[in-house]
Amino acid sequence: MSETEDSPTIPIVGGTGALGTGLAFRWAGGGIKVVLGSRDPERAADVAADVAGRAKGEVSGMSNADAVGTGEVVFLTVPFASQSETMAAIRDSLEPGQIVVDCTVPLATxxxxxxxxxxxxxxxxxxxxxxxxAPEGVTVVSALHTISAQGLADPDWVPDEDVLVCGDRKADKARVAELISRIDGLRPVNAGSLETSRFVEQLTPMLISINIRYKAHSGIRITGLPEGDPFS
Ligand SMILES: NC(=O)c1ccc[n+]([C@@H]2O[C@H](COP(=O)([O-])OP(=O)(O)OC[C@H]3O[C@@H](n4cnc5c(N)ncnc54)[C@H](OP(=O)(O)O)[C@@H]3O)[C@@H](O)[C@H]2O)c1
Incomplete structure (x- = not known):
């Protein structure tokens, strides 16, 4: 892996879609290297060039399996219907110690x-x-279910919301939270263990319902939290 702690590389599996490109636009615009994974490396390279141009940052594209090896924390942004197939496709490329950040919402679509x-x-x-x-030694953290991909892709949209992060190991959540907080306007919130993700994943269809009515990029904000880092 070419990354260092101060200068991470963020691989995004299924990164050519709405959420992957939205996140890449924000991270790359903030000076972080992003690698978009795809089933089709050519498509990944084309989409990466487009995002790099818009973000004026460093974005490359390759196969999902190759992308996985470029960073310690791997984001998974594929539709629920293809989550199992995609995990199977990257399984052999994942190494013990890596973290998979699952953004999947089990929408009825x-x-x-x-x-x-x-x-x-x-x-x-x-x-x-x-x-x-996931293979032995690879842990899953869940996050980013309530963030609008359309909003992330819109340079005029200024996010001001929370990201609920669920996982069974505090250190893994802290690593993911640090990457999320590199996107201006997003505050990671420690929402609990991985099983808590079942509640978080249900918030997305509610936000979609609100977005349809208000023609907005709605998000969530948890109130009443003390100052300080709940991940350390
Ligand atoms: N969109 C949002 O605002 C949003 C917000 C929060 C969470 N999410 C969740 O994040 C995930 C990704 O959302 P999205 O809107 O980015 O999805 P998307 O644009 O529909 O798809 C993302 C990528 O997944 C890959 N893919 C599609 N069908 C596939 C299949 N059958 N097998 C393997 N790969 C396939 C495609 O990449 P290649 O064709 O290049 O392989 C595609 O570009 C979903 O689970 C969604 O619920 C979305």
Missing amino acids: AVGGPPTQTVGVWQGSAAQQAQKL
Whole structure:
């Protein structure tokens, strides 16, 4: 891996889509190197060039499996219907000690339903399903479910919201929180263990429902928190 603690590289599996490119736009614009993964390396390179140009930053593209090896913390931004298949495709490329940040929302669109509903997941949440599919020594943290990809891609949109981070190891959540806080206007909040992700994943269809009515990029804000870092 070419990254260092001060100068991370952020691989995004399924990074050519709405959320991946939105995050890449923000991180790259803030001087962080981003690698977009795709099933199609050529597509990844084309999309990366476009994002790099808009963000005036460093973004490259490659296969999902190759992207995984470029950074310690790997973001997974694929539709729920392809989460299992994608985890299987990157499984052999993941190394013990790596963190997979699962952003998957089990929207009912996976079975032809509306985006204002979800489907049940046997393991309890999409994040817990990802953990089941991860190799030994790789931990899953869940985050970013309530952030609007459209908003992230819009240079005029100034985020001012919280990101609920769920995971079973404090140190992993702290690592992920540090990367999230590098996007101006996003405050990571320690929401609890990975199983808490089942609640967080249900917030997205509610926000989509609000967005439809207000034509907005709504988000969430947790009130009443003391100052200080709940991840350390
Ligand atoms: N959009 C949002 O505002 C938002 C916000 C929060 C969370 N999320 C969640 O984040 C995840 C990604 O959302 P998104 O809107 O970015 O999704 P998306 O644009 O529909 O898809 C993301 C990428 O996933 C890959 N993909 C699509 N179908 C696939 C398949 N059958 N097998 C393997 N890979 C496939 C594609 O990459 P390649 O074709 O290049 O391989 C695609 O560019 C979802 O679970 C979503 O619920 C989205």
